[in-house]
Amino acid sequence: xxxxxxxxxxxxxxxxxxxxxxxxxxxxxxxxxxxxxxxxxxxxxxxxxxxxxxxxxxxxxxxxxxxxxxxxxxxxxxxxxxxxxxxxxxxxxxxxxxxxxxxxxxxxxxxxxxxxxxxxxxxxxxxxxxxxxxxxxxxxxxxxxxxxxxxxxxxxxxxxxxxxxxxxxxxxxxxxxxxxxxxxxxxxxxxxxxxxxxxxxxxxxxxxxxxxxxxxxxxxxxxxxxxxxxxxxxxxxxxxxxxxxxxxxxxxxxxxxxxxxxxxxxxxxxxxxxxxxxxxxxxxxxxxxxxxxxxxxxxxxxxxxxxxxxxxxxxxxxxxxxxxxxxxxxxxxxxxxxxxxxxxxxxxxxxxxxxxxxxxxxxxxxxxxxxxxxxxxxxxxxxxxxxxxxxxxxxxxxxxxxxxxxxxxxxxxxxxxxxxxxxxxxxxxxxxxxxxxxxxxxxxxxxxxxxxxxxxxxxxxxxxxxxxxxxxxxxxxxxxxxxxxxxxxxxxxxxxxxxxxxxxxxxxxxxxxxxxxxxxxxxxxxxxxxxxxxxxxxxxxxxxxxxxxxx
Amino acid sequence: xxxxxxxxxxxxxxxxxxxxxxxxxxxxxxxxxxxxxxxxxxxxxxxxxxxxxxxxxxxxxxxxxxxxxxxxxxxxxxxxxxxxxxxxxxxxxxxxxxxxxxxxxxxxxxxxxxxxxxxxxxxxxxxxxxxxxxxxxxxxxxxxxxxxxxxxxxxxxxxxxxxxxxxxxxxxxxxxxxxxx
Amino acid sequence: xxxxxxxxxxxxxxxxxxxxxxxxxxxxxxxxxxxxxxxxxxxxxxxxxxxxxxxxxxxxxxxxxxxxxxxxxxxxxxxxxxxxxxxxxxxxxxxxxxx
Numbered sequence: 143x144x145x146x147x148x149x150x151x152x153x154x155x156x157x158x159x160x161x162x163x164x165x166x167x168x169x170x171x172x173x174x175x176x177x178x179x180x181x182x183x184x185x186x187x188x189x190x191x192x193x194x195x196x197x198x199x200x201x202x203x204x205x206x207x208x209x210x211x212x213x214x215x216x217x218x219x220x221x222x223x224x225x226x227x228x229x230x231x232x233x234x235x236x237x238x239x240x241x242x243x244x245x246x247x248x249x250x251x252x253x254x255x256x257x258x259x260x261x262x263x264x265x266x267x268x269x270x271x272x273x274x275x276x277x278x279x280x281x282x283x284x285x286x287x288x289x290x291x292x293x294x295x296x297x298x299x300x301x302x303x304x305x306x307x308x309x310x311x312x313x314x315x316x317x318x319x320x321x322x323x324x325x326x327x328x329x330x331x332x333x334x335x336x337x338x339x340x341x342x343x344x345x346x347x348x349x350x351x352x353x354x355x356x357x358x359x360x361x362x363x364x365x366x367x368x369x370x371x372x373x374x375x376x377x378x379x380x381x382x383x384x385x386x387x388x389x390x391x392x393x394x395x396x397x398x399x400x401x402x403x404x405x406x407x408x409x410x411x412x413x414x415x416x417x418x419x420x421x422x423x424x425x426x427x428x429x430x431x432x433x434x435x436x437x438x439x440x441x442x443x444x445x446x447x448x449x450x451x452x453x454x455x456x457x458x459x460x461x462x463x464x465x466x467x468x469x470x471x472x473x474x475x476x477x478x479x480x481x482x483x484x485x486x487x488x489x490x491x492x493x494x495x496x497x498x499x500x501x502x503x504x505x506x507x508x509x510x511x512x513x514x515x516x517x518x519x520x521x522x523x524x525x526x527x528x529x530x531x532x533x534x535x536x537x538x539x540x541x542x543x544x545x546x547x548x549x550x551x552x553x554x555x556x557x558x559x560x561x562x563x564x565x566x567x568x569x570x571x572x573x574x575x576x577x578x579x580x581x582x583x584x585x586x587x588x589x590x591x592x593x594x595x596x597x598x599x600x601x602x603x604x605x606x607x608x609x610x611x612x613x614x615x616x617x618x619x620x621x622x623x624x625x626x627x628x629x630x631x632x633x634x635x636x637x638x639x640x641x642x643x644x645x646x647x648x649x650x651x652x653x654x655x656x657x658x659x660x661x662x663x664x665x666x667x668x669x670x671x672x673x674x675x676x677x678x679x680x681x682x683x684x685x686x687x688x689x690x691x692x693x
Numbered sequence: 694x695x696x697x698x699x700x701x702x703x704x705x706x707x708x709x710x711x712x713x714x715x716x717x718x719x720x721x722x723x724x725x726x727x728x729x730x731x732x733x734x735x736x737x738x739x740x741x742x743x744x745x746x747x748x749x750x751x752x753x754x755x756x757x758x759x760x761x762x763x764x765x766x767x768x769x770x771x772x773x774x775x776x777x778x779x780x781x782x783x784x785x786x787x788x789x790x791x792x793x794x795x796x797x798x799x800x801x802x803x804x805x806x807x808x809x810x811x812x813x814x815x816x817x818x819x820x821x822x823x824x825x826x827x828x829x830x831x832x833x834x835x836x837x838x839x840x841x842x843x844x845x846x847x848x849x850x851x852x853x854x855x856x857x858x859x860x861x862x863x864x865x866x867x868x869x870x871x872x873x874x
Numbered sequence: 875x876x877x878x879x880x881x882x883x884x885x886x887x888x889x890x891x892x893x894x895x896x897x898x899x900x901x902x903x904x905x906x907x908x909x910x911x912x913x914x915x916x917x918x919x920x921x922x923x924x925x926x927x928x929x930x931x932x933x934x935x936x937x938x939x940x941x942x943x944x945x946x947x948x949x950x951x952x953x954x955x956x957x958x959x960x961x962x963x964x965x966x967x968x969x970x971x972x973x
Contacts, residue, residue: 149849153837160834164804168929169886175932180774181804189932191956192967193888222966237966239887263774293839293849299811300783300842303776369840380780381752415788420841420848427850489962560952561960568951571962623951 143204143512144289144434146254153296154251157258161185162244169241182240184264184302185247186257190564193237197260198250202270202288202312203231203515207502210513212253214498220246225498227483227491229555229606230309231269231515232260236562258296263304265295265376269311271319272516275435276478276524278470281331282339283435284314287368290423290431294369301376305383306391308376309348321517323347323355323637324609326393327375332362340364345375345405346397349603353639354394357402359409365428367413370421374413378405438510438525443475447528462584463535463546477528479509481521481538482545482553486582487575490556491519500541508534517606518555520548551593551660552578555606559599559616560623566599568616568623568649573597576653581660590660593673596631609633611673612659613640614652625652627659629685630677638674644686655689662688698794698816702825705818707744707765717741723767726751729759737762746798749777753784760791768814770799779812786813786843803827807835813843877939877946879906880918881956882931890956890968891931893921899930901968903957904945909936 146154161181168178186197198213205213213233217225220242221235228234238246250256259266268288275283291310295301301308311325322328328344341363347356363371375393382400384390397405454461469478481501484490493501501521505513508530509523516522526534538544547553554577557563559570574597581587596610607613613628625647628640647655662685667676677685696705707721712728716739723744729736736743744765745756756763766785768778778797785791797809798818806828809817817828841848850856880893881903891899892906900906909915915936922934937953939946948954959967 147853149837149852153835153839156835156837160804163834171929175926177802180802189883189888191952192890192959193883237888241886263776296839297807297835298840299808300779301776302808303774303779303805377780377783381777385775385777424850424854424856426854430853560955561962566952569955569961571960575962621950 143206144431150254154256157256158244158247158251161247165240165244180262184259184262186260187243188261190236191562194240196235196238196243196246196257198233198235198255198257199260199267200232200515201292202268202274202285203272204285205513205515207506207511207513209253209255210498210502210505212249212255214495214502216246216249217495217498224492224494226558227493227515227519227521229517229519229604230267231517232267263306264302265298265308265310268292269320269517271313271315272514272522273319273469273478273524274314275437276471277315278472279317280315280472281333282314284312284331286428286432286435287329288312290368291372301380304380305385306388308393318634321609321633324349324633325356327372328356334362338364341368343371346394348392348394349606349608351389351601352395353603353608354398355637355639356394357397359402359406366422367417369423370416370419371413373421374409374416377412378408440473440476443527445474447475450528450531453532460532460535463544466546466550467548468531471525475528477526477531479523479526479531479534480548481523481543482547483520484547484553484578485542485545486552487579489571490554490574497541497543501543504534504537518553546584547587549592550587551581551590551595552587554578554595554597556597557599557605563599565602566616567618568599568625570597570599570605570616573614573625573652577656580653580657590664591672593660595656606633608639609637610640612656617646619646623649627655629682630674632674641682643682644690658688659685694818695822696816697819697825697828700829702822709746723765726755747781749775749781753781753789757789760789763793765794765796766791767796767798770797770801773800773802773805779808782812782814783843803831806831811842811844811846877941878909878915878936879939880922880934881937882922882925882934885929885932893918897921899925902973903948908946
């Protein structure tokens with residue numbers, strides 16, 4: 143993974159001192175809240191329901207064990223002993239004190255981390271496939287380009303006061319695991335006929351109040367033009383994005399209103415001036431960054447590992463874990479191991495300081511020191527020898543980190559919701575907990591198969607409910623918490639937005655409603671249809687009948 | 694209003710002409726786009742330097758052909774959050790080759806000053822002198838730049854590999870980096 | 875008659891606080907000074923503005939309360955959670971303090 147050089151270290155250190163000075167000026171009264179607020183937001187510091195909330199950037203979701211240990215230290219020293227992994231691969235702390243945040247940031251800087259641009263109307267964390275560098279279906283590691291974009295977008299003088307926040311996602315595999323079609327810019331690595339690698343550029347996807355699947359505005363962009371093309375897109379957006387209404391200010395609105403073709407034309411027109419200019423990235427720089435993402439020193443192993451197979455055969459619990467939590471690795475004899483942060487009845491995406499330290503040790507021991515954060519609020523140990531998975535699993539079990547539910551119905555994505563967030567209309571975490579408990583039986587979960595439930599506590603959709611197979615949106619109905627359910631969402635290659643099934647359900651009714659939906663699916667499905675396939679075939683009617691007849 | 698220019702606080706030698714007013718004789722005046730479009734010949738013919746003030750929904754393309762007539766362009770920031778003028782500034786400098794004074798007017802936060810400089814602004818209208826000290830300190834706060842901009846400050850990717858920056862039309866014309874750090 | 879109290883977050887540490895009759899900022903909603911008429915509301919808001927200027931708090935605002943058990947309590951789910959702590963972590967926030 144990327145290592146800072148003197149330039150990167152200097153930038154982060156200067157930024158910490160700049161923020162320290164800004165905090166001092168705020169506390170001394172030299173600046174008021176109106177002037178301070180955008181500054182603290184650009185350093186990821188929100189004021190939330192109970193306290194400040196700090197969002198620390200985890201660039202493209204990749205951490206070293208040393209960094210994860212520091213995140214644990216931060217949780218202990220500056221917060222209340224835990225952190226929350228988010229749907230943008232970042233980590234959030236819910237209880238930092240403003241006056242301590244400069245010291246917190248200074249600690250982060252020691253391990254090459256920061257909270258720069260994790261909020262504000264600027265370019266945010268660039269996210270990537272959480273199996274990057276490991277997945278068997280990868281064309282090229284997208285994190286090289288995510289790092290290039292990260293640097294270019296850091297303190298960009300022209301694009302720090304955009305109409306609204308700006309989110310970019312990159313994927314380097316044939317399958318999109320980074321939800322690129324619901325980002326402001328999505329980049330899909332592709333090969334052209336000549337076999338060169340480049341990007342398909344998708345602009346104007348997003349969730350929130352006006353969910354939209356992003357159209358492709360350029361089928362193939364050669365890699366060397368990456369930054370000049372992004373600059374053209376951002377410059378068009380910065381000038382033409384709406385400034386009068388925050389609910390209409392994202393680039394998706396501009397693309398929709400302008401039309402994808404016309405929008406693409408404007409970008410290409412601007413790009414003509416930029417493409418062979420100062421933003422051409424020196425090839426030496428690409429190679430320099432690529433070297434950091436070179437594969438770790440894998441051993442030459444057989445694809446078939448008898449000890450691993452034997453353990454699966456002998457230990458049914460282990461077999462279940464393997465079935466749901468392992469993913470195919472490109473290197474024979476290795477596996478990608480998913481660590482679920484969704485224990486039955488637990489808070490989705492939360493980890494204690496102890497769990498983080500434990501995982502850091504495991505990463506060091508079993509995974510070449512690397513951990514990734516998925517946008518589904520789980521963690522990934524990307525490079526584990528099959529021969530060591532059994533021992534790793536037992537270690538994970540000892541810390542409650544071995545829940546065998548990746549992709550299953552209890553692997554729920556939920557935003558913090560009204561328990562933590564100022565923007566929320568309803569709680570999401572307890573709904574997730576209750577659904578998880580209702581479906582606790584693993585046999586039942588496996589019978590149901592893969593099923594993605596995503597819960598947001600408000601229209602801002604941080605829980606990505608629009609792309610949940612079952613999406614749940616918390617709303618406020620006359621002071622009561624109600625939940626609107628959508629069906630048929632999908633974030634990946636077949637990206638689709640969920641459709642509302644009918645009237646919303648109360649806090650007390652929503653879990654029964656979800657169970658009714660799941661049971662209806664299981665009853666209706668043919669062969670091994672997934673949820674969305676059954677839904678596409680039978681439509682909303684069977685679900686509506688069962689849901690609203692009972693109520 | 695006082696101005697920050699060349700690291701100094703100075704009194705503004707320019708006069709902003711409000712629409713409808715008679716043009717002062719032989720002084721440096723700033724007119725808005727409507728006045729320019731309505732009284733173009735008169736403004737070109739008069740003695741005295743001419744400046745134009747653009748709102749941030751008036752893109753540089755509207756005056757791109759006329760830049761030779763202006764010694765100053767003032768770009769408005771109606772609220773600090775509205776960053777359109779950063780793009781307009783860069784376009785004026787790098788695309789259209791404007792070499793005169795580029796001034797930021799309106800609501801600008803002290804912490805935007807670094808971005809202002811990088812985008813090619815060389816003067817700033819301020820409410821009071823306290824901003825001068827902030828401006829000077831702001832200049833020193835960040836020394837690492839990850840992307841090329843108007844100021845031609847070497848960006849990190851180039852510094853790492855000892856590269857020169859390509860010149861833009863504006864730089865070719867003026868030959869100077871007088872708005873650089 | 876809507877009853878209101880003034881609430882804010884403490885600037886330095888972000889804690890939720892409520893304005894008392896003494897002009898102090900308490901962690902506890904029950905200590906808050908009640909406004910029962912527009913004039914009293916305006917007075918509370920003015921004190922909030924002053925506290926904002928004095929860099930004690932951020933984002934002061936009036937919130938509705940209702941009479942309950944000889945005292946008063948929050949009405950909205952949001953203010954209930956805000957007064958106590960996250961409903962999913964009873965070991966955290968004010969609810970964990972034992973008061």
